[in-house]
Amino acid sequence: MSTLFPLIRHFSNPVSKLLVKFPVTPNQISTASLVFGLAGSFYLSRDSFEDRIFGCLFFIAAYIFDNCDGEVARLKNLSTNFGRKLDSFVDWIVHTIFFAALGYGIAQETQANIWLWLGLLAGFGGTINYSLGILLDDPKASQELSDASQPETLKDYIVFVFRELFRADFCFIVLALTLLDALWLLLPAAAIGAQVYWILYLTLRDKNYHV
Numbered sequence: 001m002s003t004l005f006p007l008i009r010h011f012s013n014p015v016s017k018l019l020v021k022f023p024v025t026p027n028q029i030s031t032a033s034l035v036f037g038l039a040g041s042f043y044l045s046r047d048s049f050e051d052r053i054f055g056c057l058f059f060i061a062a063y064i065f066d067n068c069d070g071e072v073a074r075l076k077n078l079s080t081n082f083g084r085k086l087d088s089f090v091d092w093i094v095h096t097i098f099f100a101a102l103g104y105g106i107a108q109e110t111q112a113n114i115w116l117w118l119g120l121l122a123g124f125g126g127t128i129n130y131s132l133g134i135l136l137d138d139p140k141a142s143q144e145l146s147d148a149s150q151p152e153t154l155k156d157y158i159v160f161v162f163r164e165l166f167r168a169d170f171c172f173i174v175l176a177l178t179l180l181d182a183l184w185l186l187l188p189a190a191a192i193g194a195q196v197y198w199i200l201y202l203t204l205r206d207k208n209y210h211v
Contacts, residue, residue: 034062103119
């Protein structure tokens with residue numbers, strides 16, 4: 001199961017092997033991920049089905065390059081602390097803009113401002129997560145939250161699949177919901193989920209300090 005997920009690795013690995021043949025740096029790849037992510041957010045915020053499909057393609061490209069920067073850094077032995085921070089910054093910007101833009105687009109489409117507020121709340125939760133990562137600079141708690149258990153039972157495998165989908169393979173969820181004309185589902189889920197994540201982050205960190 002762990003060789004199947006995350007799905008995005010099956011796309012990024014061959015791209016990374018191609019990129020290492022060219023004089024590109026991991027930070028340049030991170031910047032490309034930012035550009036694709038912002039372009040994807042713009043098109044996904046529009047109410048045209050064709051525009052949203054274009055947005056999905058840009059968003060998937062952003063995820064591919066988001067994985068490629070780390071892969072190329074390891075292959076070229078160019079890993080740096082700045083590169084890690086740039087990667088986190090790009091992730092934050094792309095997802096914050098994505099949810100804000102999606103909320104705006106659906107609010108315009110439905111003439112209901114609740115969608116805009118849900119998008120902003122999701123972006124706010126993501127901003128808290130990003131800020132905690134900087135202020136606390138504690139990757140251990142984040143890692144434990146992501147890898148709290150290895151899949152052993154059927155229940156573990158189901159949890160593992162959903163965890164990977166909502167983290168590394170989020171772009172494919174966006175594509176699936178776009179095809180189903182149900183992108184709006186992401187807004188309430190993210191508005192709540194983002195807050196749950198940072199609360200769990202602090203809970204795990206506090207637990208570690210009291211062990």
